[in-house]
Amino acid sequence: MIPASFDYFRPSTLDEALEVFAGAGEEAKVLAGGQSLLPLLRLRLAYPTAMVDVGRVAELRGVADRGDHVHIGATTTHDEVVRSPIVREHCPLVALATATVADPAVRHRGTFGGSLAHADPAGDLPAVALALDMVFVVRSSTGDRTIPAADFFLDYLESALQPGEILTGVRVPKLGPGWGFHYEKFHRTAQAWATVGVAAAVRQTNGTVEEVRVGLTNMGPTPVRAAGVEAAARGVEAGRNGSLRQAAEQAAEGTDPPADLHAQPDYRKHLARVLTHRALVSASAHRSPQT
Template identity: 65%
Template structure:
């Protein structure tokens, strides 16, 4: 299909981009990599008055080290994130999840910030941002503010960003030694959205037990979720398959898994338990 008519703006600085968004008001849309927005426009599921293309804004690109965190520019592509040395060293969970996003063509065009701002609960990176306790940096007329990942995702395709705000970067805390991670997902074909995905982070204590676990769930509700019951069950547990499997049985608690053509809610709940077990076992290196 052909999109409805809209005005097109292509700013070349962050200040210019914010001016364009302010002028567009509630009817404006930001174009980042376009891998999510363009299909929505073509299906006429959105009717923006103005599309603001931020592809030429240099302030939004790249990964940098800020001491206790790494900062990923919102317009950094999935391919760039996947192959970045800082990401691989300090946030391997991001690289693990990003490697599963769609296909190489999408990863070369799609952007880290664009995927998070789109806020599709079937997208892989929201659960990862939750598990890592990321902060999402928004810029607007009032200046810059940081939004915890737990507060960023409000509802289906809805975030805490105001209409005149732009997601500019994501701050990822450095976890330090002792943390291991794994991202596990289930989908019908390689390019498809996750039917369910699990982002697992595990910190081992000196005696080999689990000191802390963080589990993010993909596509188990209208937003990414933390499997808090499983996290609690894993704390202090040993890393045997039996102990991890017992904790994983709580993975779907508190979720609101959707039913659609890809699977019923009870099927997704089953997948959440199975994939959580696999993800945690892989994170701790237990076979």
């Protein structure tokens, strides 16, 4: 299909982008990699009056070590995130999950911030953002503000971004030694959205699980934090498969998975339990050294 008509702007600086975006009206959209937005335009599921292409804005791109966190610029491509030594060292769960996004062609064009701002619960990165307590940095003509990941995803394809605001980057806290990470995903093909995905982070001391974080992909209208699993896994022996399996049984608690051509809610709940167990086992087995 052919998208509805809109005005197109391609600023070269962030200040210029903010000025254009502020004057373009509430129905304006930001275009980064376009891998999520363009399909919506073609299907006429989105009708922006204006498109602000931020692909030339160098200030929005790159990965930086900021001491207690890693800053990932909004227009940094998925491929750049996966290949970044800083990301691999300090937030490996981000690299693991980003490497599963779609296929190489999409990862070379799609952007880290664009995927998160799109707020699709079937996307891989929103669940990771929840599990790692990422912080979203946004800017408007009136200044900057930060939004915790727990407050960013409001509903299906709806985020806490306000009209005139542009996501400039994401802060990923460094969790430090003793943590293990894994992203487990079930999908039909490499290009398909996850039927269900699980982002898991496990911190253990002397073989005992001290802290667990679990984010679920495609288990509701927003990404879900599996609080039941986190509580049940705390204090168990990391090497005891049965204990982790029992904790994983809480994965579907409080979820509202969708029904579509690929899976019904009960099947997604079953997958959530199975994949959570696998993710916990893998995260427990692969952790950074203690200090």
